[in-house]
Structure formats: C-alpha cells, structure tokens
Amino acid sequence: MNALIYRTLIPSISRRPSTRLTLILNSFLHFKAPLPRAMSSYSPQRVFQLKLDPLTGNSEWVVIQDSDELPECSKEPLLASTSYLDMLNDSYRNKAFRLAIDKTVTKPCHVLDIGAGTGLLSMMAARAMGLNGRATACESYLPMAKLMRKVLHRNGIGKNINLINKRSDELEVGVDIPSRADVLVSEILDSELLGEGLIPTLQHAHDKLLVENPLTVPYRAVTYGQLVESPYLWKLHDLFGSEAKASDGIHLVPTGLETIIHFKSQQHPMHCDAIRKEIKLLSEPFKIFEFDFWQRPDSHGKTKVRIKMTDTGSIHAVVSWWILQLDREGTVFYSTAPSWISSPAKIGNRNWCDHWKQCVWFLRGKGMPLSEGEEVLLEATHEETSVSYNLNVQGPQTDIREYDQRIGDFQLLVSPERIATCGDSEWRLSMLAAVRKALQGRVNPLCVVSDDSIFLTLLAANLSKTSHVISLFPGLRDKGAKYVETVAKANGFSMDRVEVPEQWKASLPMLDTHGKKVDLLIGEPYYYANEGMLPWQNLRFWRDRTLLDPVLSEDALIMPCKGILKACAMSLPDLWNSRCCLGEVEGFDHSVVNTTLGACGELPAPKESPCLPFSVWQCGEIKELSEIFTILEFDFLKPITSCYGKAQAQFTEHGLCHGFVLWMDWVMDAENSIVVSSRPDHRYWKQGVKLLTKPVAVGIHGSKTTNEFGSTIIEAFFDLSSSELIIKHTFS
Incomplete structure (x- = not known):
C-alpha cells in the first residue's frame, strides 16, 4: 500500500x-x-x-x-x-x-x-x-x-x-x-x-x-508487557501445530512451508480478561517504552529488556498495555492493564470499554519453552505507528537459543481467528464429512468453490482424484491461485485439476465450465476480509449461487444448502452501558449525538439502535436468558429472494435483558446432520448484537414473579434490494 x-x-x-x-x-x-x-x-x-x-x-x-x-x-x-x-x-x-x-x-x-x-x-x-x-x-x-x-x-x-x-x-x-x-x-x-x-x-x-x-x-504514556502461555492464544497463530493433530489428510501448511499462511506481524487488540483462566503468567510485568507528549518524539526507537521467567512454560505471546500519566505532577492516571495487574494507576475498577483493549503479540510457531529462572532478552522496536518484538534466550555467558522469526517468500496473510478456524479439528471434520458425502457416487465431478475457502478447494481436489475444481476466490484472487499452486503437490493433486478464473466478477454469470454442468457448488461460506462484518452478510453465497444457476446441473448439490438465523436473549450490561444514550458528560450535554452515534436507551420513537458486529465472548459480563431459537431460514436450493421470519422464545432465566445476540448456522447437508455454527461460544466468529432501548426485566415463562416478561417475539425481514436484515421485537 x-x-x-x-x-x-x-x-x-x-x-x-x-x-x-x-x-x-x-x-x-x-x-x-x-x-x-x-x-x-x-x-x-x-x-x-x-x-x-x-x-x-x-x-x-x-x-x-x-x-x-x-x-x-x-x-x-x-x-x-x-x-x-x-x-x-x-x-x-x-x-x-x-x-x-x-x-x-x-x-x-x-x-x-x-x-x-x-x-x-x-x-x-x-x-x-x-x-x-x-x-x-x-x-x-x-x-x-x-x-x-x-x-x-x-x-x-x-x-x-x-x-x-x-x-x-x-x-x-x-x-x-x-x-x-x-x-x-x-x-x-x-x-x-x-x-x-x-x-x-x-x-x-x-x-x-x-x-x-x-x-x-496527557503528559506521558508508558507501555508495559508480560510473557504468557495460553493454549487459546497458541491456536490463533500456530496452524502448523494445530494441523499436525488433524487426521483429514489436508495440509494447509505443509512441512517446509510452515508460515505460508500467517497473520500480519503486529499487536492484535483483545480483551485478555475474557481468557484469564486460560492464561499462565510466565513473568512479572516489565516496562517497554516511554513517550513524553510535552516534547517532540522520535520516529523510531529500540529498547532491550532482560526478563526472568517466574514459572516454567512455553511463551506463546506478549500481552501489552499502557498507562497514561495525564498531569505533570503525576497524580492523574489511566490504565488499560488487564484485571490481574495491580497498579496505583488504576482509578477504582475501570469500567469495561471496547475502544481500548490490551494487545497481543504472537510468537511464531509452537512457542518458546523455558524453565523458571531462565532469562529472556526482549528486543522491542517502535516505528511511527507500530511496535514489534523479538525474543532471545539468555545463557550464562551468551545467547544460547534465538527465536526464529524468518518467513518465506510468499505468505497468505489472514486474521488470527481464521488461523484458529482452519486448525480447529471439529470444524475440519465437519467440512470433511460434508464434502465426502457430496462427492459420493459422483464420477468426474465439476466442483465450484464460490467463496475464498482454500480448505474446501484442497479438500475437493484431494477426496476425488477425478474431480475438476474451479475456485472463484473473490477476495483472495491471484493470492489464492498462487497459494493453491504452491501446496498442490503436498496435497496429492496437480494444478491441471484446479482452476482459478482471472476475471471472476465479470464472468460469474458466464462462468466457463468447459461445456460441463456444475455438479457441486460449495462454500463455507467465508469471504476474505469480511470477518468484521455481521454474520448474515455471508449470504453473499446465496447471491453467487443464484448467478451461477444457469451452469448448475439438474441434480447439482449446493453446500451449504441452508442458512439459519439463530438468536438468544442475553444480559449484556457492560456492552449496553458502553453504548447507552449520553446525557451530561463531565457537565456537558451530549444528547444531540445519540441518534447519529447509534446509541441505545431512551431513543425517540421510532428510532432503534443498529445491529452491530461483536465478539460476544469478549463483551464483559454476559448471560443467556432465553432458549436459543430460530428466526428465519434461507433456502440456498432456490434463487435468492427477500424473506421474512417470526419466532417466539421463552425466557429460561431471571435477569435484565439488554438485547439479542444473533448468528448464522450453516447447514451443510440435506439431512441437517452437519451444521457449522457461528454462535457466541464459538470464539472465532463475530455475532450481531441488537441492543434494546431500555433493559427489560424477564423471568422464567409461567412463573408467578410480577413485573417480568416471560417470552419474546422476534421478527426478521431480509430485504434483497438493500442487502439489509431488519430486526423487530416485542415482549409478552
């Protein structure tokens, strides 16, 4: 760029x-x-x-x-x-x-x-x-x-x-x-x-x-860090290690190409408190950089910090945060430290917020195994807009092991969540079962992968030695083609069986299938760089399936065959408070900004808060209050159309309902036996959150508790003309 x-x-x-x-x-x-x-x-x-x-x-x-x-x-x-x-x-x-x-x-x-x-x-x-x-x-x-x-x-x-x-x-x-x-x-x-x-x-x-x-x-800012071991953080960066445990025969990162799929080397914002039970602290906090606002900063800077291991384990990541000294005398502070850090810079129990989080720097590969008492030399470098790290292990006299940060000539950069998804055994087995079932009995099948799934591309080519695979790769484009070419041999097929059209957008309705009809149209669905969007925006698969209708055979199999919009009423006090309507802020009236900024709470009718994407598991305190229910089904076996759904759900817990969490389940087979879900406890996807204008007291349906609603009705309308999903709700 x-x-x-x-x-x-x-x-x-x-x-x-x-x-x-x-x-x-x-x-x-x-x-x-x-x-x-x-x-x-x-x-x-x-x-x-x-x-x-x-x-x-x-x-x-x-x-x-x-x-x-x-x-x-x-x-x-x-x-x-x-x-x-x-x-x-x-x-x-x-x-x-x-x-x-x-x-x-x-x-x-x-x-x-x-x-x-x-x-x-x-x-x-x-x-x-x-x-x-x-x-x-x-x-x-x-x-x-x-x-x-x-x-x-x-x-x-x-x-x-x-x-x-x-x-x-x-x-x-x-x-x-x-x-x-x-x-x-x-x-x-x-x-x-x-x-x-x-x-x-x-x-x-x-x-x-x-x-x-x-x-x-502010007057000054100081950044701090801590070395940690965490199986969850490891899954976010070591696809080679995760894939070694898989038994499907697919090699997204073959031996010798361990870093061909990777994330951008940068600090990744994350609410680390949400995974505190899955983090083992391996060092005391250490100071990294200091920036004075009252004088001109340098564009580049380096520092070295010797860190003594306080426990035995494998270093998977550096968790970092900063402390802001706002006044010259050093009496007013603000900290973004995780909750396990005790610091005089904290002002009471800082409320949950989403605009500042901790940052995670992932070490490459399986991590750095060390014993208690060993020393690590952390080398930190800052440029104008970023910070990076390198780690070396210190022996008694000199460096004895250096952590290898080298990378290959070609890398396919994806998000850490995508790496974790591709390495997830349950997800891979679901895809394997679905594609194997789809290919059963097919001779010389023509398979079109309509999204950016490199896994499905390799899987389809690997499972059927007579298949021809056309991968559209709408986001990956030439990067996807180069990747598949690089790993084809390791996955047991040649590139004469896999094709990536160069001008997919212009040719989608007129896709050159070499005179054959498409037997399988498959997707996860996943679109490169769309991970921060609302889950139902992957209905793009339905639109592309519709455009490809002229080249589908009469018995063509569509996978997924269905999308199901699911929801659950939840208590989300931290998230709701962070997006509630503003009144006075330190003595200044901010009520005029509420509608424009998408606030929830006391909005004038008929205004409602927007549905926004969040990783719900990172949204502070959360609690499910209702059963999980289906609102709307999208039938991918038919061309795309506007559609409407309505559902009533019973509350199963007492509490304050702050909104509804919505996600997509993708049904991969006609028997509804293989379902890939993006529900909140699956951490690698974002959900859509529709916050209420005012929290509502709810209780178990049929209980005698007064002033509590026992059920809710949700309506959803998918408007094809605007690509929008409109959500309405009532309590009863």
Missing part, C-alpha cells in the same frame, strides 16, 4: 473514525476499489466513504460533501459503528481528562485540541480558562465536525472554541490559528498507543503549532 497515502490519512484521523480508516486500508488490501485522485490532495470539505455491498462484494468511493446530504437511511450507520460512543461512555477516561485539564489549564491561554471528536476536551479547556481564553479544535472528519458544532451550540460554548475542519498537519499559524498554542490537549490513542498516528501528529505539532516547552494533557 502507498505509504504516502497512509501518512496523509493518519495524522488527525482519530480512533473514532478508525472504522472508516480500516475500511480505507482494507480497500487497498482486498477490495481493489480504485482510489479517487482527490484522495492524495485530501480536501477538508470532502469526505470519501467506502461503500460496500456485502452481497456483491462490490465497493466504490462515495464523495460526501456534507453529512446532511446523505440519504436518511444511511446517516446513522455512517458513525454508528465507530467507537466514539463507547469512548464517551467511559466515565473513568472522561474524569481523568477533566481532572488533568483543570490542573493544567489554570489561566487564559491558547489551547489546541487535535482530533477533537465531539469537542469534549476543548469544552473542558474553555471552561477551565473562563471567559478570556481561547481553544482551537481540529477535527478532520467532516461528519464528526458537524456533530461537534451541534454539541457546542447545545452547550452555549461555541464562542470560545474555534472549530477547524482540517487535519492537524494542514493547520498554519497566521492562517488557521493566530499564534502557536500554549497547551495541547489531545486523545489520539489506540489500544497499541501509536496506531492512530500519535508520533507524526506530535512531531508536526511541536514543529509548527506549539510554543517551546508547552503544557500537554
């Missing part, structure tokens, strides 16, 4: 539109959407939104001049999936910034707020200064800048704050701001600390926008 474009976008795009940034980056990596020329000379009055149709996989850049110009149906999703709301509901964060700003801004001065969001920090600074101070709020994301104006107007504080809709590195003293700022207040931190462009933003600010030796809030 063009590093210049990345640098152009990063500086003042804060975490709140990081979902937008992720889509932008994904478009370069996966969707191949052509970049508009104007992007390289990004205008503060033009917003480029990547619009993706999940059913077709088509993406296009849409130029948005003003959020008010969006169609009514698309205004809310524009910001609803960002973490602005979660951040503004983080009371410990808000209180820490307020205390630090009140201690730092004690007299009228010029305050600069970079990545201002809704303007909370700017308003705090303006209030601390009184009537004679001035604050400059820099917010490059136009929809958020317009929302901020509404917040400033609601709080009657707009006169004291100059809002500029530009990136911070576009500001000029004497043009945009009258003078260099005396104080910088800013929160452009992600779970890794640096991923939102903290370093280049601070560099430019110190060079061009701030006085010498300015005051800053």
Whole structure:
C-alpha cells in the first residue's frame, strides 16, 4: 500500500473514525476499489466513504460533501459503528481528562485540541480558562465536525472554541490559528498507543503549532508487557501445530512451508480478561517504552529488556498495555492493564470499554519453552505507528537459543481467528464429512468453490482424484491461485485439476465450465476480509449461487444448502452501558449525538439502535436468558429472494435483558446432520448484537414473579434490494 497515502490519512484521523480508516486500508488490501485522485490532495470539505455491498462484494468511493446530504437511511450507520460512543461512555477516561485539564489549564491561554471528536476536551479547556481564553479544535472528519458544532451550540460554548475542519498537519499559524498554542490537549490513542498516528501528529505539532516547552494533557504514556502461555492464544497463530493433530489428510501448511499462511506481524487488540483462566503468567510485568507528549518524539526507537521467567512454560505471546500519566505532577492516571495487574494507576475498577483493549503479540510457531529462572532478552522496536518484538534466550555467558522469526517468500496473510478456524479439528471434520458425502457416487465431478475457502478447494481436489475444481476466490484472487499452486503437490493433486478464473466478477454469470454442468457448488461460506462484518452478510453465497444457476446441473448439490438465523436473549450490561444514550458528560450535554452515534436507551420513537458486529465472548459480563431459537431460514436450493421470519422464545432465566445476540448456522447437508455454527461460544466468529432501548426485566415463562416478561417475539425481514436484515421485537 502507498505509504504516502497512509501518512496523509493518519495524522488527525482519530480512533473514532478508525472504522472508516480500516475500511480505507482494507480497500487497498482486498477490495481493489480504485482510489479517487482527490484522495492524495485530501480536501477538508470532502469526505470519501467506502461503500460496500456485502452481497456483491462490490465497493466504490462515495464523495460526501456534507453529512446532511446523505440519504436518511444511511446517516446513522455512517458513525454508528465507530467507537466514539463507547469512548464517551467511559466515565473513568472522561474524569481523568477533566481532572488533568483543570490542573493544567489554570489561566487564559491558547489551547489546541487535535482530533477533537465531539469537542469534549476543548469544552473542558474553555471552561477551565473562563471567559478570556481561547481553544482551537481540529477535527478532520467532516461528519464528526458537524456533530461537534451541534454539541457546542447545545452547550452555549461555541464562542470560545474555534472549530477547524482540517487535519492537524494542514493547520498554519497566521492562517488557521493566530499564534502557536500554549497547551495541547489531545486523545489520539489506540489500544497499541501509536496506531492512530500519535508520533507524526506530535512531531508536526511541536514543529509548527506549539510554543517551546508547552503544557500537554496527557503528559506521558508508558507501555508495559508480560510473557504468557495460553493454549487459546497458541491456536490463533500456530496452524502448523494445530494441523499436525488433524487426521483429514489436508495440509494447509505443509512441512517446509510452515508460515505460508500467517497473520500480519503486529499487536492484535483483545480483551485478555475474557481468557484469564486460560492464561499462565510466565513473568512479572516489565516496562517497554516511554513517550513524553510535552516534547517532540522520535520516529523510531529500540529498547532491550532482560526478563526472568517466574514459572516454567512455553511463551506463546506478549500481552501489552499502557498507562497514561495525564498531569505533570503525576497524580492523574489511566490504565488499560488487564484485571490481574495491580497498579496505583488504576482509578477504582475501570469500567469495561471496547475502544481500548490490551494487545497481543504472537510468537511464531509452537512457542518458546523455558524453565523458571531462565532469562529472556526482549528486543522491542517502535516505528511511527507500530511496535514489534523479538525474543532471545539468555545463557550464562551468551545467547544460547534465538527465536526464529524468518518467513518465506510468499505468505497468505489472514486474521488470527481464521488461523484458529482452519486448525480447529471439529470444524475440519465437519467440512470433511460434508464434502465426502457430496462427492459420493459422483464420477468426474465439476466442483465450484464460490467463496475464498482454500480448505474446501484442497479438500475437493484431494477426496476425488477425478474431480475438476474451479475456485472463484473473490477476495483472495491471484493470492489464492498462487497459494493453491504452491501446496498442490503436498496435497496429492496437480494444478491441471484446479482452476482459478482471472476475471471472476465479470464472468460469474458466464462462468466457463468447459461445456460441463456444475455438479457441486460449495462454500463455507467465508469471504476474505469480511470477518468484521455481521454474520448474515455471508449470504453473499446465496447471491453467487443464484448467478451461477444457469451452469448448475439438474441434480447439482449446493453446500451449504441452508442458512439459519439463530438468536438468544442475553444480559449484556457492560456492552449496553458502553453504548447507552449520553446525557451530561463531565457537565456537558451530549444528547444531540445519540441518534447519529447509534446509541441505545431512551431513543425517540421510532428510532432503534443498529445491529452491530461483536465478539460476544469478549463483551464483559454476559448471560443467556432465553432458549436459543430460530428466526428465519434461507433456502440456498432456490434463487435468492427477500424473506421474512417470526419466532417466539421463552425466557429460561431471571435477569435484565439488554438485547439479542444473533448468528448464522450453516447447514451443510440435506439431512441437517452437519451444521457449522457461528454462535457466541464459538470464539472465532463475530455475532450481531441488537441492543434494546431500555433493559427489560424477564423471568422464567409461567412463573408467578410480577413485573417480568416471560417470552419474546422476534421478527426478521431480509430485504434483497438493500442487502439489509431488519430486526423487530416485542415482549409478552
């Protein structure tokens, strides 16, 4: 990807539109959407939104001049999936910034707020200064800048704050701001600390926008780490080790090509508290890097830390977090440490939040086995936007073992969750049984793999030595073709039996099947880079099956043959509180942002909170309150169509219902005997969560408890024209 474009976008795009940034980056990596020329000379009055149709996989850049110009149906999703709301509901964060700003801004001065969001920090600074101070709020994301104006107007504080809709590195003293700022207040931190462009933003600010030796809030950030052993974390990165235990004969990572499928070498955000019982701590916490906001940071840095093993085990990962010192005196702190870390930097029991997590750095391979008392040398390197690690084992005199981080020439980069899925024995056996049953009795079958499943491609070619396999690989494209070619021999077939069309999108309805009809159309379904989407957006398989209808034989087998939308009513207090409606935030009214940010709770009728993707097992406290029930079935044996379903479910537990968790079960065979589920206890998939506007007390159906609902009715409508799934509910 063009590093210049990345640098152009990063500086003042804060975490709140990081979902937008992720889509932008994904478009370069996966969707191949052509970049508009104007992007390289990004205008503060033009917003480029990547619009993706999940059913077709088509993406296009849409130029948005003003959020008010969006169609009514698309205004809310524009910001609803960002973490602005979660951040503004983080009371410990808000209180820490307020205390630090009140201690730092004690007299009228010029305050600069970079990545201002809704303007909370700017308003705090303006209030601390009184009537004679001035604050400059820099917010490059136009929809958020317009929302901020509404917040400033609601709080009657707009006169004291100059809002500029530009990136911070576009500001000029004497043009945009009258003078260099005396104080910088800013929160452009992600779970890794640096991923939102903290370093280049601070560099430019110190060079061009701030006085010498300015005051800053925050004052300093320190990153920490800990060595851990965890079978769960191991499954997320060692496909070769997991596959060695499989008995299906498929080699996704053949011997000698152990890293041909891998994840990006980076720190991966994760709620590590959710797997605390599956983590063995192998060291004490150690300090890694320190970043001072009050002085210009370096673009690159290295450090070495000697770590003594406190227990015997295999190091599978480095878990890291950071502690923020917000004031110069060191009395106000905020920490993203996991719950097992005892630290004076913690403010009480910090509430669960999704905008900041811990980070996990995976070691390659099976891990590094060590004994208690042995020493490890950790070498940490930071670039402008990332941190990486390397580990060496220390002997009495010199290094005795070096951890091998070398990789091959070609790698297929996937998510850690995808690696775990491909190595999961139960999942592989389900796919094996389904494809074997589908191929039974077929002579010289023509099989089309319609999605990005390399596993099904290898499986179909391996199980039938006379089969011809066409893999469309809509997301993987040439990477998928190169991968299959590389591992074909190890899986017992030649490439003359496997074909990957070059122009699959244009040719899908006219797929060249060499005069044969398709006997098997199969998918998991899985689409590369779609893992962060709602589970039913993989109904793209149904759409592609419909387009391929003309080339299917009369007795063609479709796998999966059915998709089932499942649901369960759940208690989700942490998630609900993180996305509930805002009122006053540290004394400033934020009620005008609720609808735009997709808040739940006390929304004006007929507004409802959006259905958003979450890994429910990582959402703090959770509890199932109802039976699992089926809402809607999608019949893949027939062409795609709009459809409707309705179900009533009984509550099986007493508690507060905060919403419904929805997922897809994929039925792989006509006998309904092989089902692959993405339910919440299967950790490698995201579910859809529909939060209620107000928590509802529920109880066991038929009990005599008063003021509790005993059942719920859910309706779902799949609208083919918009690719949307509309969910409605009532309690009874």
